Amino acid sequence: MILNTENPGWGLAAVRQGAMDSAKCARYSETPELSDYMGTRSVTRDLDILRNLVGNTELNYRGTSYGIFIGSIYAVLFPRRVGNMVLDSAMSLTKSWTEGDRELTIFREERLRAYIESCLAQNGCPLTGSVDEAFSQLHDFLLNLDEAPPSVEGSSLSVGTKDAAYFVSSFALGSPDNWQILTEMLSQGMIKHEGTLISERITLAGETGHQDSAVTEKQVFMNFNYDYANSAIICNDSERGERDIAALEAEAAAEKK
Known part of the structure; x- marks a missing residue:
């Protein structure tokens, strides 16, 4: 799946990172046990x-x-x-977070394939061949961005795999009326190897707190809510002992096939 860019061993790394984050929360919070009540x-x-x-x-x-x-x-x-x-929609209270994420990933891929099919039918699409072939082209393009980031006019910013994959997914999930914007970004990146349009979207997202590198106090707090609070919520909502590290690794391996 196109958004699955994690490395093998991510389960162990995630558990270790979660333990460190929890320790920091206990150390620096006025209420040391705060993270225990974030479910x-x-x-x-x-x-x-x-x-x-x-x-x-x-x-x-x-x-x-x-x-x-x-x-x-x-x-x-x-x-x-x-x-x-x-x-605004139904949600099962019995499914685990992993099951929910799996269903969401499948839905995102279906929407992405719908975008690709639309793109292939129009002039100016940087993708070619069948939907599966075009899907592979886009997948390879995104994965190679970290090693060979496209140039960004008038900026020192670089466009990496994580940010680019996020925006491709976001536009594919959005209204088809905005798919042309995604096509323009991909055309610039895949044909000209320029990342100016994608970089502009990353900068705009940074102003609303969705960029990894937080600058303002507002961005710091929004990143905290997304990264730390979300992790704490998932841990607290999961049953104790529901999954061990080996199970996480097995799930990750299965998703990559």
Whole structure:
């Protein structure tokens, strides 16, 4: 799958990194055990406290993305306190995070293939051949960016595999009305070996907190929410002993086939 760029042994590395992050959180937080209460159930209990503090007998709630999970758990824990609740899609509460990620990855690949099929049918597409052949071309292009990053006009920034894969995935998931923008970025990168258009998107994302290299205080906190808090939530929501490192490695190997 095109977004699976992790190296073998990622499971062990992820566990070690998580342990270090947890230790730092305990050391530098005013509440040392903070990360132990960063699971979804803790969030829903906090939400119910807020409902009570504002004097509402019921919670009116609209959830999107991760908010779907929060709303679902709230309805399970506090069914008699649910008022009007809108969740923008259904989510299983019994599936593991790994199963959810696998389904999401499959969906992303389906959308990417839909984009490729559309691109091949139009003039100016940098991809050629069948959908499978074009998919392989795009995959190879992205994986080679770290070793041979394209030039960026008037900037010292370089475009790497991780950032480029993120934006390709984002545009493929988005409205087909914006697919032409993705085609222009890929054409510049694959034909001219220039990364100016992709770099501009990375810079724009950095202003909203989606870039790895945080500069402002706002970006630092948004990166924290995405990286550290997300990891803590996954760990707390997973059952103790649900998966060991060997299982993680086996899952990673299976996904790469």
